[in-house]
Amino acid sequence: QHMIIAIANQKGGVGKTTTAINLGGNLAQRGRRVLLVDLDPQGNAATCLGIQKQRLEQTVGEVLLGETPIQEAIMPTGRPGFDILPATPDLAGTAVSLAGLMARETRLRQALAVVANQYDFILIDCPPSLDLLTVNGLASANQVVIPLQCEFLALEGLAQLKETIELIRTHLNSTLFIGGVVMTMYDGRANLARQVVEEVRRYFPQRIFNTIIPRNIRLSEAPSHGELIAEYDPQSRGAQAYAALAEELLQREETR
Amino acid sequence: QHMIIAIANQKGGVGKTTTAINLGGNLAQRGRRVLLVDLDPQGNAATCLGIQKQRLEQTVGEVLLGETPIQEAIMPTGRPGFDILPATPDLAGTAVSLAGLMARETRLRQALAVVANQYDFILIDCPPSLDLLTVNGLASANQVVIPLQCEFLALEGLAQLKETIELIRTHLNSTLFIGGVVMTMYDGRANLARQVVEEVRRYFPQRIFNTIIPRNIRLSEAPSHGELIAEYDPQSRGAQAYAALAEELLQREETR
Numbered sequence: 001q002h003m004i005i006a007i008a009n010q011k012g013g014v015g016k017t018t019t020a021i022n023l024g025g026n027l028a029q030r031g032r033r034v035l036l037v038d039l040d041p042q043g044n045a046a047t048c049l050g051i052q053k054q055r056l057e058q059t060v061g062e063v064l065l066g067e068t069p070i071q072e073a074i075m076p077t078g079r080p081g082f083d084i085l086p087a088t089p090d091l092a093g094t095a096v097s098l099a100g101l102m103a104r105e106t107r108l109r110q111a112l113a114v115v116a117n118q119y120d121f122i123l124i125d126c127p128p129s130l131d132l133l134t135v136n137g138l139a140s141a142n143q144v145v146i147p148l149q150c151e152f153l154a155l156e157g158l159a160q161l162k163e164t165i166e167l168i169r170t171h172l173n174s175t176l177f178i179g180g181v182v183m184t185m186y187d188g189r190a191n192l193a194r195q196v197v198e199e200v201r202r203y204f205p206q207r208i209f210n211t212i213i214p215r216n217i218r219l220s221e222a223p224s225h226g227e228l229i230a231e232y233d234p235q236s237r238g239a240q241a242y243a244a245l246a247e248e249l250l251q252r253e254e255t256r
Numbered sequence: 257q258h259m260i261i262a263i264a265n266q267k268g269g270v271g272k273t274t275t276a277i278n279l280g281g282n283l284a285q286r287g288r289r290v291l292l293v294d295l296d297p298q299g300n301a302a303t304c305l306g307i308q309k310q311r312l313e314q315t316v317g318e319v320l321l322g323e324t325p326i327q328e329a330i331m332p333t334g335r336p337g338f339d340i341l342p343a344t345p346d347l348a349g350t351a352v353s354l355a356g357l358m359a360r361e362t363r364l365r366q367a368l369a370v371v372a373n374q375y376d377f378i379l380i381d382c383p384p385s386l387d388l389l390t391v392n393g394l395a396s397a398n399q400v401v402i403p404l405q406c407e408f409l410a411l412e413g414l415a416q417l418k419e420t421i422e423l424i425r426t427h428l429n430s431t432l433f434i435g436g437v438v439m440t441m442y443d444g445r446a447n448l449a450r451q452v453v454e455e456v457r458r459y460f461p462q463r464i465f466n467t468i469i470p471r472n473i474r475l476s477e478a479p480s481h482g483e484l485i486a487e488y489d490p491q492s493r494g495a496q497a498y499a500a501l502a503e504e505l506l507q508r509e510e511t512r
């Protein structure tokens with residue numbers, strides 16, 4: 001049975017893409033078949049994996065508009081068992097034209113249904129907003145994983161995110177649940193980080209992953225080499241944290 | 257003569273809000289009359305200034321829809337000469353309804369024209385996207401200031417941002433120019449940061465501000481106290497950097 005996970009948070013720069021690629025990479029290294037869907041017009045996911053986007057013609061945008069079958073837009077990442085459905089900046093325009101189409105919120109879900117049985121995990125990297133692209137991601141997913149920076153401002157958007165997830169559950173996807181919150185960019189020396197983690201534990205009891213991702217410069221260097229953290233610096237604290245997160249996610253799935 | 261500055265970058269978490277509030281605060285401390293417009297449904301700007309948003313009924317959303325005159329939605333920040341036009345999460349819904357209205361891209365410009373002569377500077381904090389809200393911000397502005405994190409992934413969105421600014425100049429606002437790029441969260445110990453700054457100098461010659469904002473934990477603590485950095489910790493490297501940035505902006509204006 002496959003699991004579709006949306007990685008979402010409308011707050012910007014919290015580690016959504018970093019979590020999507022490294023969690024995906026880790027699950028593939030453990031023999032799971034993984035598809036990464038990039039729903040962000042910035043298209044950072046492909047860049048982080050070393051994929052050149054200039055010549056891409058069939059991407060997630062064409063799939064959402066029904067112009068290309070999803071199988072033709074999915075491409076390998078060069079890592080065994082790890083495919084990607086990439087995005088380009090044109091996706092920003094697609095989001096506008098999508099608004100006028102029938103079934104505009106469930107286009108991604110319909111497309112993924114065609115290939116879902118070929119994968120154990122489908123991870124969806126969402127843009128920093130609660131727009132139609134993110135709605136497509138949430139409408140397609142079984143669960144939502146929320147990366148949350150250990151910063152005060154990160155707390156502000158949680159209520160709105162929770163509300164949006166409730167709306168999706170009511171109108172578009174009744175099986176959607178919050179898989180967990182991943183605390184990211186944790187700097188143990190800062191009081192603020194500890195206070196934010198405590199606050200989130202109160203707000204989302206039992207939902208916060210035990211694995212906390214530390215602030216680790218190697219994580220921000222890896223994308224410039226087109227490598228996963230496990231490839232760029234496997235001994236780094238960032239690599240160890242994402243390996244532990246993949247382990248924890250798998251354990252949660254087995255006990256569910 | 258007033259100056260309207262959009263603070264924009266679709267990459268998330270790069271310091272747009274932090275730059276908008278602290279630049280605004282600094283300009284007000286120097287006796288300029290400043291209005292801060294929050295175009296982000298996250299509404300972080302008001303929170304950073306210690307303003308409670310729960311009971312706000314008239315915000316930028318109602319102004320864009322033409323339901324409230326802008327004068328009734330503008331409120332004081334408690335700092336002399338520094339006002340705010342706040343945002344709440346409802347703004348996400350406004351962006352959707354705005355899409356179907358006449359003059360949808362220039363609603364903010366029309367509203368600001370009514371109060372512009374009461375201010376020397378109007379700063380517009382944009383959301384992390386190139387949606388209709390950001391388009392309203394760019395269509396209203398005389399110049400764009402682009403905060404850019406010293407990270408590899410931050411470079412990726414520059415071409416798209418430049419393209420969008422060109423489109424706005426062609427179709428909506430021929431006077432719009434790029435005022436400058438502000439490098440943020442600079443960590444001098446990291447090679448990557450130095451490489452990114454060099455790359456940006458090549459991409460935007462003469463456009464990069466000399467003032468570089470360092471990564472400084474005090475900047476991320478100040479919002480939890482509802483204070484500007486100049487109030488929270490005036491001796492901090494963050495406070496000194498934003499004071500220098502305000503000075504540099506004023507010098508650029510005088511020589512223009």
Ligand SMILES: Nc1ncnc2c1ncn2[C@@H]1O[C@H](COP(=O)(O)OP(=O)(O)OP(=O)(O)O)[C@@H](O)[C@H]1O
Nearest residue numbers: 012013014015016017018128185215216220268407
């Ligand atoms: N744990 C970490 N330690 C240090 N740097 C990190 C960490 N996680 C991510 N980064 C870096 O921080 C920046 C923001 O991360 P990322 O782009 O993954 O966030 P995002 O939520 O996907 O952003 P956006 O909202 O723009 O999509 C990137 O430059 C990334 O390389």
Ligand SMILES: Nc1ncnc2c1ncn2[C@@H]1O[C@H](COP(=O)(O)OP(=O)(O)OP(=O)(O)O)[C@@H](O)[C@H]1O
Nearest residue numbers: 012151268269270271272273274384441471472476
């Ligand atoms: N120079 C800095 N040093 C350390 N932390 C910073 C700095 N500038 C901003 N921050 C913190 O980093 C986070 C992101 O900054 P901010 O919210 O201003 O970015 P943004 O671009 O407005 O984000 P969004 O894309 O979500 O609107 C915040 O928690 C802020 O407090």
Ligand SMILES: [Mg+2]
Nearest residue numbers: 016017040044
């Ligand atoms: Mg991202």
Ligand SMILES: [Mg+2]
Nearest residue numbers: 272273296300
């Ligand atoms: Mg912001």
